[in-house]
Amino acid sequence: MTPSADLIQWDKRHCWHPFTQAQTAPDPIPMASARGATLTSVDGRTFIDLNASWWVTTHGHAHPAIAAAIAQQAQTLEQVIFAGFTHAPAVNLATRLSETLGGDLDRVFFSDDGSTAVEVALKMAAQYHINQGTPRHRFVAFRGGYHGDTVGAMSMGQGSGFFDAFQAMLFHVDLLDYPATWLGDPTPELREALVLSQLDDYLATHGPQCGALLMEPLVQGAAGMRMARAGFVQQVMERCRAAGVLVILDEVMTGFGRTGTLFAFQQCGDYPDIICLSKGLTAGFMPMSVTVVREPIYQAFMGEGFERALAHGHSFTANPLGCVAALASLELFEQEGSLARIGQIAALHQQRLEPLQKHAKAVRPRVCGSIGAIDLRVADGGYGAEIGPKLKAFFIEKGLLMRPLGNTVYLLPPYCVSDAQLHQGWDAIEEALDTLL
Numbered sequence: 405m406t407p408s409a410d411l412i413q414w415d416k417r418h419c420w421h422p423f424t425q426a427q428t429a430p431d432p433i434p435m436a437s438a439r440g441a442t443l444t445s446v447d448g449r450t451f452i453d454l455n456a457s458w459w460v461t462t463h464g465h466a467h468p469a470i471a472a473a474i475a476q477q478a479q480t481l482e483q484v485i486f487a488g489f490t491h492a493p494a495v496n497l498a499t500r501l502s503e504t505l506g507g508d509l510d511r512v513f514f515s516d517d518g519s520t521a522v523e524v525a526l527k528m529a530a531q532y533h534i535n536q537g538t539p540r541h542r543f544v545a546f547r548g549g550y551h552g553d554t555v556g557a558m559s560m561g562q563g564s565g566f567f568d569a570f571q572a573m574l575f576h577v578d579l580l581d582y583p584a585t586w587l588g589d590p591t592p593e594l595r596e597a598l599v600l601s602q603l604d605d606y607l608a609t610h611g612p613q614c615g616a617l618l619m620e621p622l623v624q625g626a627a628g629m630r631m632a633r634a635g636f637v638q639q640v641m642e643r644c645r646a647a648g649v650l651v652i653l654d655e656v657m658t659g660f661g662r663t664g665t666l667f668a669f670q671q672c673g674d675y676p677d678i679i680c681l682s683k684g685l686t687a688g689f690m691p692m693s694v695t696v697v698r699e700p701i702y703q704a705f706m707g708e709g710f711e712r713a714l715a716h717g718h719s720f721t722a723n724p725l726g727c728v729a730a731l732a733s734l735e736l737f738e739q740e741g742s743l744a745r746i747g748q749i750a751a752l753h754q755q756r757l758e759p760l761q762k763h764a765k766a767v768r769p770r771v772c773g774s775i776g777a778i779d780l781r782v783a784d785g786g787y788g789a790e791i792g793p794k795l796k797a798f799f800i801e802k803g804l805l806m807r808p809l810g811n812t813v814y815l816l817p818p819y820c821v822s823d824a825q826l827h828q829g830w831d832a833i834e835e836a837l838d839t840l841l
């Protein structure tokens with residue numbers, strides 16, 4: 405095996421890492437293998453993956469059932485163009501997803517990553533209204549929302565503050581505030597009512613020009629695991645529906661069990677018009693995403709001429725390896741009782757976070773399904789908070805993969821994580837509060 409030092413040297417010569425200032429970042433850690441909730445580096449250190457490797461790993465690393473499904477498919481039909489052709493893995497996955505999502509979320513468009521799933525949703529929403537003969541050119545989203553790094557997704561995520569360098573490339577998006585809440589929050593209704601009245605005003609003025617509202621339901625991930633109540637999401641959806649504004653839910657992060665149900669919208673009493681899924685879709689094995697729409701939206705693209713069709717597609721659309729990984733993962737949710745396990749993870753988060761409600765150096769403890777989070781009391785909040793890199797290094801030193809978002813620390817584990825491993829994460833957070841701040 406290539407020694408660790410050589411890998412680092414050649415990496416630094418030729419690799420460009422995401423969301424990284426290479427000049428000041430610590431050396432990347434060369435990884436050799438992974439199993440379950442544990443990652444092993446080339447030099448033999450182990451790390452508990454309490455970040456699900458950027459929120460993608462669900463059942464655990466290198467799960468044998470998924471690995472086997474991919475290996476078998478790779479020797480049978482690894483890839484074929486998805487225009488004019490189809491195959492069992494895609495048909496089976498589309499059918500299974502439609503049944504699982506319920507309602508009339510019956511049409512599945514495949515692409516490769518979360519950002520693209522969002523781009524596709526926006527283009528579908530825009531053309532849907534055009535095809536109806538009533539074009540609507542505005543979009544509305546929430547401050548803090550993050551939807552990916554392509555131009556449309558960045559535009560919708562302008563409120564996240566990640567994209568200042570690209571401001572000139574972005575299109576206009578209307579933004580609403582976001583009523584983040586936490587354990588023991590005395591006034592969530594107040595903040596929700598304010599945002600809902602913003603939305604009412606907006607719909608009264610711009611409703612007829614607004615094509616779609618985009619939101620991350622229940623949890624804004626990259627903004628720092630900011631959580632909102634299900635009733636709020638439901639009321640947003642209701643208002644949009646009444647105004648003819650399509651509801652696009654970005655469940656790229658919240659999908660596949662993270663919030664306690666398979667999809668976050670299942671707690672919100674309504675179906676979206678369009679849903680974007682990626683990250684956990686293939687259990688973290690293959691890059692794949694889907695944009696699933698209600699049947700009437702799909703029907704609006706029917707016609708004699710190509711101009712009513714969706715002019716969008718990717719080289720790897722519906723890649724068979726991704727499809728079989730996703731199918732195997734959905735099986736595992738049932739076989740392994742993942743949702744019940746997520747309930748236990750949530751209870752453990754709650755048990756560890758409740759005492760921290762009174763901690764002098766921490767604020768806003770919060771839990772949603774498998775996600776537990778808390779903010780550190782520092783002068784500079786946000787993604788660039790100075791404490792971020794220090795915390796990251798502190799956790800790595802302890803053998804924990806945890807990537808704080810600015811001054812927010814959180815656990816978002818794969819579901820095979822043990823209670824002991826979760827406690828190690830929370831113990832480290834408590835130690836950080838007492839020694840680093």
Ligand SMILES: *Cc1c(COP(=O)(O)O)cnc(C)c1O
Nearest residue numbers: 517518519550551552625656657
């Ligand atoms: C990660 C993420 C995206 C972007 O997905 P990529 O696969 O990184 O392009 C979009 N929306 C949300 C909510 C995400 O968390």
